[in-house]
Amino acid sequence: MAESSRWSRVVIAGVITGAVLVAFDRGGENDAPVRSAVVPSRIDIPSLGIKAPLMKLGVVDGEVELPPYEEPDVAGWVKDSAVPGDEGSAVILGHVDTKTAPAVFYKLKTMREGQAIKVVRSDGKVAQYRVDSIEQVDKDEFPADRVYLENGLRLITCGGRFDWDKNEYDDNVIVYATLVKPAAPEA
Numbered sequence: 001m002a003e004s005s006r007w008s009r010v011v012i013a014g015v016i017t018g019a020v021l022v023a024f025d026r027g028g029e030n031d032a033p034v035r036s037a038v039v040p041s042r043i044d045i046p047s048l049g050i051k052a053p054l055m056k057l058g059v060v061d062g063e064v065e066l067p068p069y070e071e072p073d074v075a076g077w078v079k080d081s082a083v084p085g086d087e088g089s090a091v092i093l094g095h096v097d098t099k100t101a102p103a104v105f106y107k108l109k110t111m112r113e114g115q116a117i118k119v120v121r122s123d124g125k126v127a128q129y130r131v132d133s134i135e136q137v138d139k140d141e142f143p144a145d146r147v148y149l150e151n152g153l154r155l156i157t158c159g160g161r162f163d164w165d166k167n168e169y170d171d172n173v174i175v176y177a178t179l180v181k182p183a184a185p186e187a
Helices: 005-025 144-149
Strands: 040-045 050-057 075-078 089-093 116-121 125-138 152-163 168-185
Touching: 040 089, 089 144, 116 152, 116 168, 125 152, 144 152
Parallel strands: 050 075, 089 152
Antiparallel strands: 040 050, 040 116, 075 089, 116 125, 125 168, 152 168
């Protein structure tokens, strides 16, 4: 995935929208719950042969961090989204490629409805999801509400045509998945 400040702006807009709505729903900053210390540590997608470590991604200078290009086999969990296995929208980002090779989510666009995704958490539990749908959307039409406000796991990477003038892909590939097995100890 090429560096894309426009993509980052779209993602951060969704994170902010989701965070604002959650804050309003919970009654304000004084009533906000303490966030869990549990974090996702690995994503497994058996059908694609992926077992990738997860890093936390935050927001820096108004833009969502991306996993480092120097670590193409690492994906990142947006720490302001839900912890996979918990209620809410859990968002994981990964690069499709680097300047020289495929990256962790290179095959993401080949996922199919019904395939399994597992997320291993730092508490030793595993949340299992089933793919509901995959879509490729123009970055200017990014479905922020669907990505950040609906329950489930969202995997996001770049896709479509690479615009050499802008040095970025035109589209995003988004996988939507539903929790089918609540977080339970890894077998």
